[in-house]
Amino acid sequence: MTEQPNVISDLAAEGDDLDRLVAGLDAAGWALPTPAAGWTIAHQIAHLAATFRMAGLAAADPERFTAMASQLSPDFDKNVEGALAGFLAQPPDALLASWRAERARAGQALSALPLDHMVPWLVRPLPVAVLAAAGMMELIGHGQDVADALGVRREFTDRIGHVVAFAVRTWDFGYLARGLKAPDVQFRFELTAPSGKLWAFGPPDAVQRITGPAADFCMLVTRRRHHADLGLTATGPDAERWLDIAQAYRGPAGPGRAPGQFAAAAR
Numbered sequence: 001m002t003e004q005p006n007v008i009s010d011l012a013a014e015g016d017d018l019d020r021l022v023a024g025l026d027a028a029g030w031a032l033p034t035p036a037a038g039w040t041i042a043h044q045i046a047h048l049a050a051t052f053r054m055a056g057l058a059a060a061d062p063e064r065f066t067a068m069a070s071q072l073s074p075d076f077d078k079n080v081e082g083a084l085a086g087f088l089a090q091p092p093d094a095l096l097a098s099w100r101a102e103r104a105r106a107g108q109a110l111s112a113l114p115l116d117h118m119v120p121w122l123v124r125p126l127p128v129a130v131l132a133a134a135g136m137m138e139l140i141g142h143g144q145d146v147a148d149a150l151g152v153r154r155e156f157t158d159r160i161g162h163v164v165a166f167a168v169r170t171w172d173f174g175y176l177a178r179g180l181k182a183p184d185v186q187f188r189f190e191l192t193a194p195s196g197k198l199w200a201f202g203p204p205d206a207v208q209r210i211t212g213p214a215a216d217f218c219m220l221v222t223r224r225r226h227h228a229d230l231g232l233t234a235t236g237p238d239a240e241r242w243l244d245i246a247q248a249y250r251g252p253a254g255p256g257r258a259p260g261q262f263a264a265a266a267r
Helices: 007-022 041-060 062-070 076-088 092-111 128-150 158-169 173-177 214-221 237-245
Strands: 187-192 198-201 208-213 233-235
Touching (some): 007 041, 007 128, 007 158, 041 062, 076 092, 092 128, 128 158, 128 214, 158 214, 187 237
Parallel strands (some): 187 208
Antiparallel strands (some): 187 198
């Protein structure tokens, strides 16, 4: 399975789904705490708005993006705080409008380029399709935080296939985030899509294997659920270890979620 041609339209659709969760919130709703310590729903949407702003800039004006990226601090948390500050200073209605505008600009800029066109990004240049898949991963992860804050059960679609493929591509990020050396092995991933399709990656005869629902896999690699609360099975010691450290994003892993934290709520 690889990134599909509809990744840009799927990115827009996933954003629309999240938009529907927050569009009717009052000020108290935007201030609700999410499972991410210290982050409200407003923080989650501000983060996504900032991420889409960067993606739109990278696609539309690579030179300006590169100049901006060169000014970033080595302090990851400081960069995040700086990116959110302007959005968080806005009242809820303005933040919602900004989030929508940044999504629209990013979608327009990305869709104007071939999917295999390379654009600059924070660590290294990425093809447009991969950058869009990374955006899907952000929407799934931060969207889950919003849904958890609101007590909403999400219904995933096969759009999450982009996130699955991205997470398989970046399977070593969990090791990199912890200063660990990735094992010199290949994993087999066999994941069942919401539609019931089987999505498979890696050598069929690989000893190290991860199997189970694709939606659970997305919760694992975005660190929105502890693997003990997911229907994933690891075969082999490296695969078992990987469940503890899996993440599909660069930067600090964060504490993740505790076992049983969401025992009373379905995804």
